[in-house]
Amino acid sequence: MIEGRDIPWLLRQWVERCPDKPFLIWEAFDKAPETYTYARFSAEVERVGAALHTRGVMKGDKVMLHLDNSPEFMISWFACARIGAVAVSTNTRSVARDMIYFADHAEIVAAITQPSFAELVSSSAPNIKFLVLTDNNAGEDAKIPENIAHVPFAEMLAEQSPCPDRPVEPFADLGVQFTSGTTSRPKAVLWTHANALWGAQMNVAHIRLRHEDICQCFLPLFHTNAQSYSMLSSLWIGGTLVLQPKFSASRFWDVAIRNKCSWASIIHFCVNALLAQEPPAEHSFRVWGAGTRIPAAMEKFSIKMLGWWGMTETITHGIVTDMDHPGTGATIGRVSPGFEIDIRDPETGAHIKPGERGLLYIRGTRGVNLFKEYYKNPEANAKSFDADGWFETGDYVRMHENGNLFFGDREKDMLKIGAENVAASEIETVIMETGWVKECAVVGQKHYMLDEVPVVFVRPNPGAPDDLETQIIDVCRQNLADFKVVRSVIVVEDFPRSTLEKIAKNELRTRLPAIEAEKRG
Template sequence: MRADLEWGTVAELVQRAGARFGGREAVVGPRTRISYEQLAQRVRRAAAGVMAAGVRPGDRVGIWAPNAPDYVVAALGAVSAGAVLVPLNTRLKGGEAAELLRRTRASLLFVTANFLGVSYISALRAAGPLPDLRATVLLGETEAVPEGLLSWRGFLAAGADVPERSVLERVAAVRPEDPVDIMFTSGTTGLPKGAVTTHAQTLRAFGAWADLAGLREGDRYLVINPFTHTFGWKAGILASLMRGATILPQPVFDPESVLAKISTERVSVLPGAPTVYQSLLEHPSRAQHDLSSLRLAVTGAAVVPLELVHRVRDELGFATVLTAYGLTESCGMVTMCRRDDEPDTVARTSGRAIPGVEVRVRDADGKDQPPGMPGEVQVRGYTVMREYFEDPAGTAETFTDDGWLRTGDVGVLDADGNLRITDRLKDMYTVGGFNAYPAEIERVLARHPLVVDSAVVGVPDPRLGEVGRAFVVPRGTPSAAAEDELIAWCRREMANYKVPREVVFVPELPRNASGKVLKGDLRAR
C-alpha cells in the first residue's frame, strides 16, 4: 500500500508508529532515549502546547534549531496540531531568519538558545519586531529563560489543560491534502521562495525513498543532514517513523564524534554529502573504531567520484551506496539509483525517476533532447510542490505551459533513463551539502560601499566540493587588505556557507549583448 494511503498524514503516522513499534527506540540523544510509544505520547503533549498557544490549523510555526531530540518532538507536535512547519536553516543570520518569519506570519517559534557560538535570541531581537508571533519557545533544558520566552517545560505545562480528547480530534482533523511544511529555497532572483508541500505527497515520496534505499525496522540512522532541510526532516525523521528505524540526531558533523557514535550506537544508516564520507575515510583514527554495523549510504548534491563509491563500500563497509537527485520544489525527490546498480552508474548518474514521477530534458526551444544530449531538466509527478507560498507570479514562472516543473538544472539522460546533472541554469553551487545561490549573495555584496558590481560563481574545493568566488568591480582602487575586509564583512552579514572564500577585483564583468554576466567565462578563469 502507498505510504500516503496507509497513514494519510504525518500526524497519523506518528501515533500509529507509536502503537506499531512500541518499546523500540525511536530517538536517541546524548542524555535521552525515547521509545516509539513515548515519542507518540510526547508529540501529543507538544501538540497540546501548540494548541494552548493559540495556533490554529493552517497557521505557520517556525523552528530554528539544530538536530536534537526536542526538535523531533516540537516539529511533529506542530504538524500534529494542524500547523504548517517552517524550518529555518541554522546558518542563517538573525535578519535572514526574521524575514522568513515575517513573510510567513509565523504565530509560534521554537528556537535554540545558542548554536555554534551564536545567540539566536539576541540575533532575533536585533532583527526587529515580529508582529504575528504569539509565543517563542526555547528548546532544551535551560535554567535561565530570557524575559518574554517560554521554556520547553513551561510550554508543555501550558498544554496540560488541553484535554487529550481535543488533541486527538485535532490530529484526526488534519487532511492528507493539507500543507505540512514550507521549505525555503532561492529562485533566480536570489529572493528566498517557500515551496509548499502536503502531507500526502511527502509521505508518498519518502515511503518510496525508504523502499528504494532499503530502510528497515531496527536500522539505527545517524541523521547528519540538518532537520531544517528536506533531506534531514523527511528522509531522516519521517522515513524512520515509517519503517521503525531509530533516529540519532547529529547537530554538527565532526568526524571523530561521528566515528565514535557509529561504534557505540551501532549505526547502520548514514546518508550525507560526499564530503562526509571523504572526511571519515581520511580521519587518522578511523581504524580505531568498529564500523562493522554500517549498511546503507545515500549521497548526492555533487558529482561522486567512482573511486569514492568503491572506498565507501570497501573501506567503510557499506553494503549499499546510492546517489539521488532532487530539489526542494519536488519534495527533494526526483531520481534515485537502485540497490542493484553497478558502482559506475551510482558514481556517474543520480539514478532513474522514482515511481510516479517523470523526467524530461528539453533544449532552449522546448524540444525533447535525445539520450546523451544536455538540456534543462523538467519534472512532473506527485512530488512537485503545490506552489510557492503566496507567490503566484513566481509559481507560474517555475512551471511550463504543459505543467512541468522547470528545475533550472542542466542534465543528460542516458538510454536507460539515468540522469546526470551537468550544470545549473540558476548557477547554484553546493558547499559541503548546503545549496548556495549566487544571486542572493550578490544582493548582499551590493550593500557594501566598496562594491560597484559583483558576480559569484562556484569553484571546486577539495574539502567542501565547491565554494564561492566573488568577482567584484570595486569603487576606486582597493587597498591591500580589501579582500580580507570584504570577506569578514560577508561573514557578519550572511550564513557561513554563503560567504565567498575568495574575492577577485576586476575592472568590469564580462557580459553578452543583452547585458547578462557571462559566468562561464568567470568560471574558466
C-alpha cells in the same frame, strides 16, 4: 494512497503497534545517549501540541523552528503537525537579515528556539505571540537569557490540558522550508501532509528499508535531506533514528557501532572526512545514500552506496539508482516511480537523445509528489511550471548511451557549498548595496571538501575603501549566513562579456585554481 492518512496518523500506528520500541536515540556530544520510545515521544508531542494550542496557535498558523538537531526540534515539528499548524524550519546559520525575512514572509505567530539564538529570533520576530526557549544548545549546557520574554520548553512539556482532536487531513499544509533560488531572496517551499507521506514511502522503497533498520542522522533537520530522507523514512517503517547534533568525523564510528546503525543519508563532504580515517574492524551499515556512488568509500568501508537526485520541491528522490542494478561510476540513476522526467535542449526545447546533455524537467501531482506551492509567491509558481505541469528544476543532466543519468551542473546561477545551495545573486545584492562597486560577479571556486566556495570579482567605484576586500567580507559576515560569505575579493577593470553584454561567469571560474587544501598559518 494518501486518503485517511496524515503525519499524526502515521505516528499513532507505531505507538499502538510497538510503544516500547525506540524511535529516537539522542546522541548529544559528550553526554550519555537518551532514548525516546514511540510511546514517550508521542506523549511529549501531545503535550507540546496542547501547549501550543492553549497559547493560541490555530490550524494553519505558522510556527518557526529555529533549532539545531535535537529532540526538541523533532517533538516541536510533530506537535505542529498534530494540531494542524505549519512548522517553518529555518537554517540555523542564518543572520538577522534572513531571519527578519523568514518571519515576515511566513507570517509566523510563534517561534521555538534555543538559548544561542534567542536574541536573534526575538529581535527578528518582535510581533509573535510568544517565544519558546529550550534549556540547552543541541545538548550543550546553556545560560538562559534573562532579558528575553519566553516560555521554557520544559513548561510546554508539563502541559496538562488535552491536545484537541483534529480530523485526518492529507492535504492540509504541513511545513515550510526556505530554498535558494536565482533571486536575492529564498523561496518558501510549502509541503502538505500528503507530500511527507509520499516522500517517506518512496524513500523506503528506494533504499529498501525494513522495520528493524536503524538510521544514523547528522545532517541538519531543517533541510529536506534529514527531514524527509532520514526522519520520515524511519517513521514510515517504525524504525529507529539515531540523532546527532551535527556531523562529527571523530564521533561518527563510535555512535554508529554502539547503536548498530544500518543506513545513513550522507553527503560528499562527510564521506571525504571519513575517507581520511582508518575504517573500523566491523560495523552494521548496509547502505549509504550520497547523491552519487563513491567507489573509494564503497571499497574502503564495504558499504553499498546509492546515487540519487532530489530537491526540496520533490520531497524525495526524483531520480535514483537501483540497489541491484546501480550502474557505473557516478550515475544518479533513472527516474523514480511516480514521477515523469523530460530532458530538453535548452536552446530548442527538443528532447535530448542518449549521449546528450539537457535541462531537467519533472512532473507529478502538486501537493502529493511535488510541493504544493511557493508560499506567497505567485510569480515564482507561474514561472516554475509550464502549461503542461512540467516543473523546471534548473539542473542539467546527461544521459549515457545506456540510458543512465548523470548530474551535469546548474542552469541557474547557483553555488553548491557543502550541503547548501546558494544563489549568487543573494550575495551580489548585499555587495552592491554597499555602493562601493559598479558591478560584481560571484562565482564558485572549486574546493576539496566543500565542492565550491564563493568568490567575488568587482569593479570598484571611485572612493571605494582602500581595504575593499576586508570591508566587503565584513559586510557579508553581517548580512549573510557564514557559508555564504565570500572567501576572497578580486578587483578587475572590466568583466569578460558574453552575448547581450552579460558577464561571462564561466570565464571567471577558469581564473580560479581549485583549492586542494586549506592554508595553514
